[in-house]
Amino acid sequence: MLAVSKAFPIEAIRACADLGQRAFGENYLQEALAKIEATADRGFEWHFIGPIQSNKTRPIAEQFSWVHTIDRLKIALRLSEQRPWELPPLNVCLEVNVSGEASKHGVAVAQVAELATAVAALPRLNLRGLMAIPAPASELEAQRKPFRMLREIKESLAGRGLRLDTLSMGMSADMEAAIAEGASIVRVGTAIFGRRD
């Protein structure tokens, strides 16, 4: 479980860590960097889960263990070039647009294999899997469908020699559906920390 601490203060992160949580997710770079610096002595694992601007890749490459939101090669190339040599390769997931026109983020389903092949070849990235944020749905079966699609895309990549171990899918409102479809990382904010407003 990734605890999504965006919009919550450092005290909330510390309280969550006191219960045993080590991995935290953030969307906004400036906010994340301040939290990483303030908790540097705790050895937390930080995951970047927000949209990435190409001129902001360097601090992401330097400060995070994971990035879940790679949706174009240009960003992946920069992160690989900028990942410091003394750190292990940056773990990455490709964000896949499983909802078609309902989402503007994520690589199109038809382009996933090509992007995955290119990213897997980058020396300082470790392609771990796929991530998705489906359009909201209220019924369990409607929630499961896009997660199932993401799992099937991951399985189809194995046929091309890309063996990935991570499905980053499910948030507070749809984590049961994601887990039922094989999520390996659920990204949970509201259900842990409360509402952001």
Ligand SMILES: *Cc1c(COP(=O)(O)O)cnc(C)c1O
């Ligand atoms: C905010 C956010 C989450 C957590 O959402 P909740 O509904 O608060 O659980 C998960 N993933 C991403 C990419 C987010 O931006």
